[in-house]
Amino acid sequence: MEVNDTDVRRERCDPDRPAHPGVFLTREAGKSDHQPAGLSVDFPVSVVLPAGGTGERTGLRTPKQFCSLLGRPLISYTVQAFERVSWIQSVVVVVAEENMDLMTDVVQRFRHTKVRAVPGGSTRHRSIWNGVLALGEGEGEGAVVIVHDAVRPFVDEDLLYKIATAAKEHGAAGAIRPLVSTVIATTSEGYLDHSLERAKYRASEMPQGFTYDVISRAYQRRGSTQSFTICPADRSPTSGSKCSESDFEFGTECLHLALQYCGTNAKLIQGPPTLWKVTYKRDLAAAESIIKDALSRSACVITGGSASGAALAGALREAVGALGTELEVVPDLRGENARCLAKEGNFILVSVGPSRPSEVEALLTELEAANRALLHPLVVIWVHMSDSDELSVSGRAAAVMDLSSAAKLRNILLYGIQLHPSKDAERWERSVSRVAELTSVLIRDRSPALVGQLLQA
Numbered sequence: 001m002e003v004n005d006t007d008v009r010r011e012r013c014d015p016d017r018p019a020h021p022g023v024f025l026t027r028e029a030g031k032s033d034h035q036p037a038g039l040s041v042d043f044p045v046s047v048v049l050p051a052g053g054t055g056e057r058t059g060l061r062t063p064k065q066f067c068s069l070l071g072r073p074l075i076s077y078t079v080q081a082f083e084r085v086s087w088i089q090s091v092v093v094v095v096a097e098e099n100m101d102l103m104t105d106v107v108q109r110f111r112h113t114k115v116r117a118v119p120g121g122s123t124r125h126r127s128i129w130n131g132v133l134a135l136g137e138g139e140g141e142g143a144v145v146i147v148h149d150a151v152r153p154f155v156d157e158d159l160l161y162k163i164a165t166a167a168k169e170h171g172a173a174g175a176i177r178p179l180v181s182t183v184i185a186t187t188s189e190g191y192l193d194h195s196l197e198r199a200k201y202r203a204s205e206m207p208q209g210f211t212y213d214v215i216s217r218a219y220q221r222r223g224s225t226q227s228f229t230i231c232p233a234d235r236s237p238t239s240g241s242k243c244s245e246s247d248f249e250f251g252t253e254c255l256h257l258a259l260q261y262c263g264t265n266a267k268l269i270q271g272p273p274t275l276w277k278v279t280y281k282r283d284l285a286a287a288e289s290i291i292k293d294a295l296s297r298s299a300c301v302i303t304g305g306s307a308s309g310a311a312l313a314g315a316l317r318e319a320v321g322a323l324g325t326e327l328e329v330v331p332d333l334r335g336e337n338a339r340c341l342a343k344e345g346n347f348i349l350v351s352v353g354p355s356r357p358s359e360v361e362a363l364l365t366e367l368e369a370a371n372r373a374l375l376h377p378l379v380v381i382w383v384h385m386s387d388s389d390e391l392s393v394s395g396r397a398a399a400v401m402d403l404s405s406a407a408k409l410r411n412i413l414l415y416g417i418q419l420h421p422s423k424d425a426e427r428w429e430r431s432v433s434r435v436a437e438l439t440s441v442l443i444r445d446r447s448p449a450l451v452g453q454l455l456q457a
């Protein structure tokens with residue numbers, strides 16, 4: 001059911017996007033550098049993630065929320081962004097009936113814990129309403145419901161907090177961005193009718209937040225007799241009118257329903273550019289690129305304790321650091337150094353002297369035991385520094401290839417680099433900078449084609 005990496009056209013991400021968009025890749029709250037610490041709210045917050053669409057505009061058969069980015073469906077990244085926020089209680093994912101099993105599989109495979117899947121409707125509004133109904137009145141009067149498109153994976157806790165607290169205070173709140181293009185109205189013959197003054201308008205994005213009472217009333221269908229109390233944030237609700245079938249069929253804006261049917265003027269909050277919605281096929285490649293950036297921020301170098309290993313690691317730290325990846329250097333993973341196993345990041349294992357594939361095997365076993373490759377593939381680079389070895393060059397290359405097959409089964413991408421030591425300072429420097437370049441490229445690009453290759457530096 002998954003779309004291969006090759007299905008997705010490679011494309012660099014928009015330069016307007018920040019290098020570190022706050023994509024949360026660790027499982028637990030508080031583990032990311034970009035996670036604001038200590039946020040909490042004193043009211044219940046639940047989330048509805050509409051994921052019941054078909055993704056027609058991507059042109060792919062698989063709905064975009066189930067397309068695979070680095071071996072993991074897009075929806076799992078979005079779920080994780082909410083699941084790791086400690087003050088969010090539950091997440092309702094709304095999926096089309098025929099994708100229910102697929103969603104259950106995602107929840108089990110990626111060990112999501114706060115998630116419940118419910119069936120969607122034929123339009124986004126119908127799906128959202130099904131999600132709100134699934135939350136039920138048990139949410140209580142004081143509860144806040146955050147609605148967020150399942151196909152906007154890069155949302156951070158800071159913005160969720162602003163949206164939730166503003167929704168609590170004002171009844172509704174939504175994220176906005178400045179418009180990129182001017183909006184114009186056309187005549188039915190295809191001529192310009194008029195254009196809007198761009199500076200006065202904003203693009204409405206997600207997340208949006210509502211008190212449970214406001215979102216429930218906003219979606220009350222005409223003919224429904226259920227009544228709700230008027231919340232304090234209300235201003236002049238449209239006299240007695242209720243959401244119509246036409247709203248459910250053609251509407252694109254929940255904030256509009258809150259205004260029209262509850263008289264609630266949503267508080268608007270500017271969000272980061274990474275809030276954008278994956279809509280076209282190229283957006284999947286851009287999302288993958290952002291995830292790769294986030295995954296390539298750090299690596300741990302294990303030197304084996306030798307002086308030459310430490311010297312290489314020191315030189316690499318500078319060169320790779322300049323290319324954007326922070327390196328932590330440790331002699332081994334014993335005692336205190338085992339903390340590296342718990343951290344986000346990749347691994348560079350430096351071997352000096354004869355090839356010892358058992359060292360690599362031991363590292364792979366430790367990474368598997370630490371569950372390090374559960375959510376996304378991990379990069380391990382074996383840098384081998386020796387001229388004299390009982391294994392020939394082809395023997396070493398075969399060893400890397402064999403090890404990489406075993407690693408692949410554990411969701412680990414293993415690459416080899418052969419460094420030829422030299423007493424000539426200039427040659428040595430050139431080799432080290434080649435190792436740095438190769439390391440950066442391998443960590444950043446995670447090329448499947450180079451897995452198991454022994455590259456020469």
Ligand SMILES: Nc1ccn([C@@H]2O[C@H](COP(=O)(O)OP(=O)(O)OP(=O)(O)O)[C@@H](O)[C@H]2O)c(=O)n1
Nearest residue numbers: 050051052053054055056057122123124127150
């Ligand atoms: N009947 C629907 C239609 C859409 N959505 C969800 O609403 C979000 C935003 O909608 P959109 O980007 O339009 O998604 P699709 O409808 O899937 O895309 P397209 O319009 O290209 O078919 C998506 O997470 C989508 O899965 C939904 O839950 N139920």
Ligand SMILES: O=C(CO)[C@H](O)[C@H](O)COP(=O)(O)O
Nearest residue numbers: 124149204205206252253254
């Ligand atoms: O921008 C939005 C704010 O409400 C929605 O995400 C959008 O309307 C839903 O996507 P689409 O219109 O593409 O179905």
